[in-house]
Amino acid sequence: MPVKSMRDAINDALHLEMARDPSIIVLGEDVSGGAGGTSGEREASGGIFGVTKGLLPRFGDHRVIDTPITESAIIGAAGGAALAGLRPVAELMFADFVGVSLDQIFNQLAKFRYMFGGKTNCPAVIRLAMGAGMNMGAQHSQTMYSMLTSVPGLKVVIPSNAYDAKGLMITALRGNDPVLFFEHKALYPRKGEVPDGAYTIPFGEAALVREGEHVTVVALARMVPFAEKAIDALAKDGITCDLIDPRTTSPMDEDTILESVENTGRLVVVDESNPRCSVASDIAGMVAARGFHSLKAPVQLVTAPHTPVPFARELERAYVPSPTRIEAAIRAVMKD
Amino acid sequence: MATPPIHPTTLAPLTHEQLLRAYRQMKTIREFEERLHVEIQTGEIPGFTHLYSGQEAVAVGVCELLSDADYIVSTHRGHGHCIAKGCDVVGMMKEIYGRHDGLCKGKGGSMHIADFDKGMLGANGIVGGGQPLAVGAAIACRNRGNGTVSIAFGGDGSSNQGTVFEAMNLAVVLKVPALFVWENNGYGEHTGADYSVGSRDIAGRCRGFGMPAEVCDGSDFFAVFETMGRMVARARAGEGPAAIEARITRFFGHFEGDPQLYRAKDETKRLRESMDCLKIFRARVTAEGWLEAGELDAIDSEVLALIDRAVAEARASSPPAEADLYADVYAEY
Numbered sequence: 001m002p003v004k005s006m007r008d009a010i011n012d013a014l015h016l017e018m019a020r021d022p023s024i025i026v027l028g029e030d031v032s033g034g035a036g037g038t039s040g041e042r043e044a045s046g047g048i049f050g051v052t053k054g055l056l057p058r059f060g061d062h063r064v065i066d067t068p069i070t071e072s073a074i075i076g077a078a079g080g081a082a083l084a085g086l087r088p089v090a091e092l093m094f095a096d097f098v099g100v101s102l103d104q105i106f107n108q109l110a111k112f113r114y115m116f117g118g119k120t121n122c123p124a125v126i127r128l129a130m131g132a133g134m135n136m137g138a139q140h141s142q143t144m145y146s147m148l149t150s151v152p153g154l155k156v157v158i159p160s161n162a163y164d165a166k167g168l169m170i171t172a173l174r175g176n177d178p179v180l181f182f183e184h185k186a187l188y189p190r191k192g193e194v195p196d197g198a199y200t201i202p203f204g205e206a207a208l209v210r211e212g213e214h215v216t217v218v219a220l221a222r223m224v225p226f227a228e229k230a231i232d233a234l235a236k237d238g239i240t241c242d243l244i245d246p247r248t249t250s251p252m253d254e255d256t257i258l259e260s261v262e263n264t265g266r267l268v269v270v271d272e273s274n275p276r277c278s279v280a281s282d283i284a285g286m287v288a289a290r291g292f293h294s295l296k297a298p299v300q301l302v303t304a305p306h307t308p309v310p311f312a313r314e315l316e317r318a319y320v321p322s323p324t325r326i327e328a329a330i331r332a333v334m335k336d
Numbered sequence: 337m338a339t340p341p342i343h344p345t346t347l348a349p350l351t352h353e354q355l356l357r358a359y360r361q362m363k364t365i366r367e368f369e370e371r372l373h374v375e376i377q378t379g380e381i382p383g384f385t386h387l388y389s390g391q392e393a394v395a396v397g398v399c400e401l402l403s404d405a406d407y408i409v410s411t412h413r414g415h416g417h418c419i420a421k422g423c424d425v426v427g428m429m430k431e432i433y434g435r436h437d438g439l440c441k442g443k444g445g446s447m448h449i450a451d452f453d454k455g456m457l458g459a460n461g462i463v464g465g466g467q468p469l470a471v472g473a474a475i476a477c478r479n480r481g482n483g484t485v486s487i488a489f490g491g492d493g494s495s496n497q498g499t500v501f502e503a504m505n506l507a508v509v510l511k512v513p514a515l516f517v518w519e520n521n522g523y524g525e526h527t528g529a530d531y532s533v534g535s536r537d538i539a540g541r542c543r544g545f546g547m548p549a550e551v552c553d554g555s556d557f558f559a560v561f562e563t564m565g566r567m568v569a570r571a572r573a574g575e576g577p578a579a580i581e582a583r584i585t586r587f588f589g590h591f592e593g594d595p596q597l598y599r600a601k602d603e604t605k606r607l608r609e610s611m612d613c614l615k616i617f618r619a620r621v622t623a624e625g626w627l628e629a630g631e632l633d634a635i636d637s638e639v640l641a642l643i644d645r646a647v648a649e650a651r652a653s654s655p656p657a658e659a660d661l662y663a664d665v666y667a668e669y
Contacts, residue, residue, distance in 0.1 A: 025475065062479050068509055073502035076468020077475060083457045084407055084476035084486070103499070107462050108469065115448040116458060117441030118664030152665050176667035204669070251669050 001193040009162035009194045010051050010127075010183065013169035014089065016198045018059050021087060024173060027065040028074055028091030028127075032056035035066045048093060049129055049188055071097045075104035075126060079178075082124040083112065087173065094136075095128035095144040095182060109178040110153030121176035125169075131184040131222055131272060132309045132320050141309035141316075143221075145182050146273040149249040149282070155179045155203060156250040160224035162192040164247055167201030174200065184221040184272075204251035208260075212240030215330050216260040218283055219245060219270040223302075223321060227270050230326035239334060241268075249279050257283060258291045265296035266333040270326055275303040297336030300329040350561075355627055358400055358557055360635045362392040362614055364425060365416040367643045369588070372415075372432065375647060376592045382434050385446045388416035390555075390587035393613035394519050395420035397560025397582075398487060401568045407455045407473040407486040409466035412447050413586075414459030417489050422454040429646035435653040442656040443664070463524075464497025466490065467516065471507045474514035474577070483572040485513040493524025495538045504545040504577070513571035516542060516579040517564070519554060521586045526598045542579035554584030555611040558620070585611050 004012065018024045031052040033045025046053030056064040067074050071092060078090035092098065098105065105126065112122045132141040149156045155177050159165035165183070172179040209224060210217075210231055219227040224245045231241045242260040246253055261267050267287055271280035280301045287299060302321045310316055350358075369389040375381060388395070391413075399408065399420035410417040418428055423439060431438030432446045439449055450458035457473060460466040470488035477484040494500055495518055507514040518538045522529050535541060542549035548570075552563040560582055567578035585607045589596045596604070621627040 025479070027475075065475070065510065068502075068505060070502040070506055072499045073468045073471060073506040076465075076499065076503065077472035077506060080407075080409065080457065080469030080472025080486070081475050082472070083452070083469065084473035086472075086476045086479070088472070103462055103465060104468060108460075108465055112450075112458065113667065114664050115440065115444045116450040116452075117439070117443045119440065119450065120452050121667045123667075155666070155669075177669075 002196055003191050004162050004194040005189050005191050006159070006162040006165045006183070007050055007188040009166040010169050011053055012194065012196070013166045013173065014052065014055060015058070017170060017173040018055065018063065020198070021173070023085065024087045024089065025063045025065060025081065026052055026055055026089045026091070027067055027077060029067055029069055029093055031091055032064055032066050047091060049185065051127070051183070052091065071101035072104055075101040076108065078124045078126065079104060079109040079112070079122060082109070082122045083120055087123045089125045089127060089173070091127045093129060094140045095130035096139050096142050098128065098144050098148070105148070106151045106154070110151050113177070114153060122178045123176045125172045125179045125181055127181045127183060129185050130182045131186055132304070132316055133186045133222070135311060135313060135316055137311045138308040143182070143273045145180070145249060146271070146278040148180050149279055150277070153178065154250060155248065156182070157203065157248050158182045158220050159247060160187065160221050160245050161190060162194050164201055164207065166194055167199050168203070168247065170198055171200040171203060182221065186222050190225070201247070203248040204253050205247070206253035206256040207245045207247055208242060208256070209245050210241060210243035212242050214239050214264055215241040215266040215268060215333055216257065216264045217241045217243045217268045217270065217326070217330065218257055219243065220249070220279065221272065223270040223272055226321065226323045227326050229323040230330060233323070233327055234330055239330065241330060254286055254290070257287065261287055261291045262294045265294055267295065268300045268302060268326065268329045268333055270302045270321055272304055272321060274306055275301060276306060278303055297333045300333050302326050302329045352626070354400065355621060356631060356635065358396050359617060359627070359632055360639065361396045361420050362557065362617065363635055363639045364642065365392045365395065365419045366614060367639050368415060368419060368425060368429070371643050371647060373588060373592065380651065381432060383445050385432065385592045386413040386590065387586070387588040387592065388413050390607070390611065391519055391521060391584050392416055393557040393560055393617070394517065394554045394582045394584055397557045398517055398564050400561060401565055402455070402485070402487070404453065404455050405482070405484045407457050407470070407477070407484070409457050409470040409473065409486070409488050410459040411466060411489055411491060411494065412459065412461050412463065413491065414447070414449060418449050418451070418456055418459065421451070421456045423449065423451045423456055425642060426646045426649050429650040430653050433650040433653070434655060435650055436656040436660065437653055441660065443660070464490070464494040464499040467494070467500045467503035471503045471512060471514045474507060474512035475510065478512045485515055485568055485571045487515045487517055489517050489519065491524065492518065492520040492522070492529035492533055492538060495541065496524070496532055501545070504542060504547065507577035508546040511576040514577045515567055515571055516577065518579060518581040519584055520581055521584050523586070523590065523598065525590045526594070528598065539579060539581040547577045547579055549579035549581065551581045551583065554582030555613045555616055557613060557617050
C-alpha cells in the first residue's frame with residue numbers, strides 16, 4: 001500500500017472529491033496563493049501547509065478561491081454558499097483564527113438547520129491547523145476543539161494519522177452538516193499507509209489503537225503517537241493498555257470508552273487542550289456519570305496547563321503533554 | 337401579462353399587474369406589522385419582535401426585481417423582506433406565534449424566518465451576520481453562470497460592523513453578484529445614525545470598497561425600484577457588486593416595547609404623514625392614472641382579511657411537541 005503523509009492524505013481526499021462532485025469549492029487565504037503577485041506564478045502556495053496543492057491548476061479559480069485575510073467573510077461565505085447549494089471547504093489556516101470568525105461558526109453555520117426548522121442543510125467543512133510544538137507562540141498554537149465541541153450543530157473531527165485523515169475528510173465532504181476538521185500541524189509530515197482510492201470512515205466511531213487489560217488510555221491527535229510511546233515503554237513492566245482514539249469529539253463514541261473502562265477499571269485521558277471545560281474533562285465527566293462503578297482508581301487527566309501556549313522551546317516543551325507525563329499518569333492509576 | 341406597460345421607468349416598464357402586486361406586497365407588510373403591534377400587547381406572542389412598518393417600499397422595491405432563483409439574506413427586522421420575497425404570510429404568523437406548523441416549525445421565531453424555495457436564506461439575529469453569507473450565495477450564483485444575484489439587506493447599524501466591511505471587500509475582490517441594500521432608518525437600536533455612522537455616508541463607504549453605490553428615497557417605491565434596478569442589471573451582467581442606501585424611517589421602536597425616548601415626541605406622527613410609502617404610492621399611481629383608487633381599496637380589504645386569517649390560524653394552531661426539541665440539530669449524527 002502507498003505510504004503518504006497526513007498532508008498528502010488530506011490533499012488526496014480533496015482532489016478525489018472535487019473531481020467527483022462539482023459542487024465542492026475550496027476557499028481561504030493562500031489556498032493557491034500568488035494572485036496579484038509579481039512573479040506570474042499562479043499557484044505560489046497551495047496552502048501554507050501544502051494541503052491544497054494542485055487544486056487550482058486542476059479545478060480553476062471559480063472552485064479554488066484565494067481570499068483576502070478576512071476570516072469572518074471566509075466562514076460566512078462558506079455558510080452562504082452552503083445554503084445556496086454548494087459544498088464549500090473553508091480553510092481557516094490557524095485554528096486560533098476562530099477568534100475572528102466565531103460568530104459565523106457558532107451563531108450562523110451551527111444553527112441554520114435547527115433554527116430554520118430542518119428546512120436546510122449546511123454542508124460546509126472548515127479546516128483548521130492546530131496545536132503546539134513549533135514555537136509559534138500563544139496565537140498560533142492552540143487546539144480550540146474543546147470549545148467548539150460544546151456547540152450543538154457542529155461536528156468536530158480530530159484525526160491522528162494519515163489514513164484516518166483521508167477517510168474522515170471524505171466523510172466530511174459527503175455529509176450534510178458543518179464540520180470542523182482539526183489538523184495538528186506536527187502531524188502533517190507523519191506518514192502511514194494510505195490507499196490511493198476513496199474510502200470513508202464514519203464519525204462517532206473510535207479507533208482502538210492498542211489493546212490491553214490494565215488501563216484505558218483515551219488520546220486525540222498528536223497525543224495518540226505520544227500515548228503509543230508511553231504504552232510501549234510500560235510493556236516491559238507488564239502493564240498493558242487499551243488506547244482509544246475517538247477521532248471525532250462530536251459525535252463522541254462514548255460506548256467504546258465505557259466498554260473499555262468496564263474491562264480495565266482505570267482511565268487516563270490525554271488532551272492537548274487547556275484543562276478547564278476540555279474534551280478531557282468531558283470524557284472524565286461522562287465516565288463518572290455512566291461508568292462510575294467500573295472505576296478502581298481516580299481518573300487521571302494529562303492536559304496542557306491553564307496557561308496560554310508559551311514561546312520559548314523549554315516552556316513549550318513543558319506545556320505540551322509528553323510521553324513521560326502520560327507514562328507517569330498510567331503508573332499513577334495503577335497504584336490504586 | 338395581458339395589459340400593456342403603463343409606467344415607463346428608466347429601467348423597465350412596470351405592468352399594471354406589477355403595480356398592483358407592489359402595492360399588495362407593501363400593504364401586506366404594513367398590515368402584518370401593524371397587527372403584530374396590537375397582538376403583541378396580548379402577551380400571546382413570545383420573545384422579541386422588530387417591526388418593519390415604514391420601510392415597506394425598500395423590501396418591495398428590491399424584491400420586485402428578483403425571482404425565486406435569486407437570493408436574499410435579511411436582518412433582525414426581517415418580516416418585510418420575507419413577505420416581499422414571497423414567504424407565506426400565514427406560515428410566518430404561525431412562526432412568530434411559535435407554532436409547530438410555522439415556516440420554521442416554531443424553532444426560529446420572528447428573527448429567524450427562512451424559506452429556501454423562495455430564495456430567502458434567512459433573517460438574522462446578529463447585526464452584520466448576514467452580509468458574509470450573501471457573498472457566499474453570490475459565489476454560488478457566479479459559479480452557476482445563470483445571471484442570478486444575491487442581496488444582503490442591512491441597516492445603518494450593521495453598516496458599522498467589521499463583518500460587513502470584510503463582506504464588501506471580498507465581494508469586490510471576487511467580483512461576484514452580491515448587492516448590498518442599506519436601509520438607513522436613522523437609528524441603530526436606541527442611538528442615532530448621525531452619531532454612529534462616522535462619515536454619515538453609507539453609500540460613500542461602499543464606494544470606498546470599490547463598488548458603485550447610490551442614495552435613494554426609501555419611501556418611494558419607484559425610486560428604490562429604479563435605483564436598485566440599475567444595480568441588479570449590472571450584477572446580472574457579471575459586472576460585480578453594488579450598493580444602494582435607501583433613506584427611510586421606521587414607524588415603531590427598535591423592538592416592540594421600546595419606549596423610544598431617543599425620538600422627539602411628534603417625530604413618528606410627523607413621519608407617518610410625510611414618509612408613508614403607501615400614501616406616496618397611492619397618490620402617485622392615482623394622479624398619473626395608472627391605477628384606480630377602487631383597485632387599491634379592494635387590495636386593502638383583501639389584505640386585511642388575509643392578516644385576520646393569519647392571526648386566527650396562528651392562534652388556533654398548537655405549539656411544537658416536546659420531542660421536536662431534539663429534531664433537526666444535524667442532518668445525521
